[in-house]
Amino acid sequence: MTNSFLDNHxxxxxxxxxxxxxxxxRIQSGQLKPGVRLVRRTIANDLDVSPIPVIEALYKLEKExxxxxxxxxxxxxxxxxxxxxxxxxxxxxxIESQCARLLAAARLxxxxxxxxxxxxxxxxxxxxxxEPNFQxxxxxxxxxxxxxxxxxxxxxxxxxxxxxxxxxxxxxAWIHSALVPVPRDWHRRLIKAIASHDIQKADVAARLHxxxxxxxxxxxxxxxxxxxxxxxxxxxxxxxxCPN
Ligand SMILES: [Zn+2]
Numbered sequence: 001m002t003n004s005f006l007d008n009h010x011x012x013x014x015x016x017x018x019x020x021x022x023x024x025x026r027i028q029s030g031q032l033k034p035g036v037r038l039v040r041r042t043i044a045n046d047l048d049v050s051p052i053p054v055i056e057a058l059y060k061l062e063k064e065x066x067x068x069x070x071x072x073x074x075x076x077x078x079x080x081x082x083x084x085x086x087x088x089x090x091x092x093x094x095i096e097s098q099c100a101r102l103l104a105a106a107r108l109x110x111x112x113x114x115x116x117x118x119x120x121x122x123x124x125x126x127x128x129x130x131e132p133n134f135q136x137x138x139x140x141x142x143x144x145x146x147x148x149x150x151x152x153x154x155x156x157x158x159x160x161x162x163x164x165x166x167x168x169x170x171x172x173a174w175i176h177s178a179l180v181p182v183p184r185d186w187h188r189r190l191i192k193a194i195a196s197h198d199i200q201k202a203d204v205a206a207r208l209h210x211x212x213x214x215x216x217x218x219x220x221x222x223x224x225x226x227x228x229x230x231x232x233x234x235x236x237x238x239x240x241x242c243p244n
Contacts, residue, residue, distance in 0.1 A: 100206035
């Protein structure tokens, strides 16, 4: 690949971003399932790039929690465990409740609240349709919660929340929101609590939004355990290609 405006380092950087984007999309869509080997040479040939950007992309995806490196075997799509699911849940609760507290204290303008309410209504409508293809819904759901984090003005909250949403857990959560339905105004309620400017109320609403009530959470966790067990069994059955 040659480009007179870019030096070699910049070309590698661009290719690694492209490889990263493609692999991420394939992992998040379920095309590449947990446990599947990610063979450097095969990926490089497949995407018509050199192995260096592939190595960089795999390293970046490992930092985001989508890929893991296994000694003597190389990289593979990270296998999902209930420990990860619980860790992501507690981290999401901590970040999103802090976002709600900051936004309630920030006293957003009425036009900002109106915009967030309109987005909440759109998302609630989408969730209530229970589309069999959950990808667009999951994307809209993630974008809504990241938009709330962005409004706080703390990039670290957005960055860390993006990693959580990026992990497969949220796909499972979306599937499960169809099994344990949420109220039709689920996101509108959250915005209403933030708009009340009552920090405590916003905090409680955000925690309930993430974790549901204890009985619902138990049902969701039991359902997730089944999904995780199935994914783990599928990963064990996957035939591994030759080492990279
Ligand atoms: Zn939500």
